[in-house]
Amino acid sequence: MIVLKTTRELSLMKEACVIAAGALKAAGEAVEPGVSTEEINRIAHNFIVKSGAIPTFKGYNGYPAAACISINDEVIHGIPSKKRIIKAGDIVSVDVGATFNGYVGDNAATFAAGDISPEAQRLCDTTRESLYEGIKMAVAGGRLGDIGSTIQRYCEERGFSVVREFTGHGVGKQMHEDPSVPNFGTPGRGVRLLPGMTIAIEPMINMGGAGIRQLPDGWTIKTKDGSLSAHFEHTIAITSNGPVILTKI
Numbered sequence: 001m002i003v004l005k006t007t008r009e010l011s012l013m014k015e016a017c018v019i020a021a022g023a024l025k026a027a028g029e030a031v032e033p034g035v036s037t038e039e040i041n042r043i044a045h046n047f048i049v050k051s052g053a054i055p056t057f058k059g060y061n062g063y064p065a066a067a068c069i070s071i072n073d074e075v076i077h078g079i080p081s082k083k084r085i086i087k088a089g090d091i092v093s094v095d096v097g098a099t100f101n102g103y104v105g106d107n108a109a110t111f112a113a114g115d116i117s118p119e120a121q122r123l124c125d126t127t128r129e130s131l132y133e134g135i136k137m138a139v140a141g142g143r144l145g146d147i148g149s150t151i152q153r154y155c156e157e158r159g160f161s162v163v164r165e166f167t168g169h170g171v172g173k174q175m176h177e178d179p180s181v182p183n184f185g186t187p188g189r190g191v192r193l194l195p196g197m198t199i200a201i202e203p204m205i206n207m208g209g210a211g212i213r214q215l216p217d218g219w220t221i222k223t224k225d226g227s228l229s230a231h232f233e234h235t236i237a238i239t240s241n242g243p244v245i246l247t248k249i
């Protein structure tokens with residue numbers, strides 16, 4: 001069931017999203033060679049708590065941290081660790097959610113640690129740009145497939161591939177609500193987009209093949225072929241005035 005939000009609910013949700021965005025920004029600014037992924041998590045966690053919000057991910061299906069931190073060929077859901085030290089040239093995906101006013105804000109971005117290769121930069125740029133191209137399609141009267149197909153085309157035209165097993169999602173009082181928001185699809189197909197829908201759009205894009213595997217830790221998702229992967233996510237609202245990026249600060 002897709003839950004439509006009123007304007008008042010959207011303004012409550014916006015506050016959660018601004019906190020999630022602040023946590024992501026603070027975490028991203030701390031990404032540097034020599035820093036542990038646990039330190040990045042701590043910065044995100046502290047930002048959320050000092051804002052009076054709840055780290056949405058912590059305890060979700062037993063997940064142990066406030067943020068997911070995924071390096072290089074890790075696609076998503078990397079578990080922060082004191083022993084995992086960021087190196088120069090790494091690309092570091094940080095995904096973080098905050099619950100405030102009873103609503104969830106969810107966002108992610110991939111950050112460069114020191115100088116990264118031109119190909120890695122292109123992967124990150126393309127993934128971020130594809131998110132914004134997808135967001136442009138999040139208009140009332142459109143279809144869910146307009147978003148996914150736009151992201152897919154943008155990335156595949158540039159030689160990259162779209163992860164299929166994980167998708168974006170509706171978001172609101174719950175982190176994961178209907179509908180599922182794939183980063184692939186067919187224009188004009190899928191659920192009709194309506195004012196009041198709030199969705200997280202989150203392309204996960206690989207430099208090599210689309211295949212992924214899960215590590216024995218039960219969380220970390222890596223590319224099957226060891227190629228680099230990038231991830232960008234915003235929580236957005238579909239309104240009669242077009243898409244609104246709630247996790248924008």
Ligand code: MF3
Nearest residue numbers: 056057060061063068095106
């Ligand atoms: N942001 C992720 C998503 O969009 C959720 C992280 S999974 C968790 O689905 F278990 F860590 F919360």
Ligand code: CO
Nearest residue numbers: 106200202233
């Ligand atoms: Co999400």
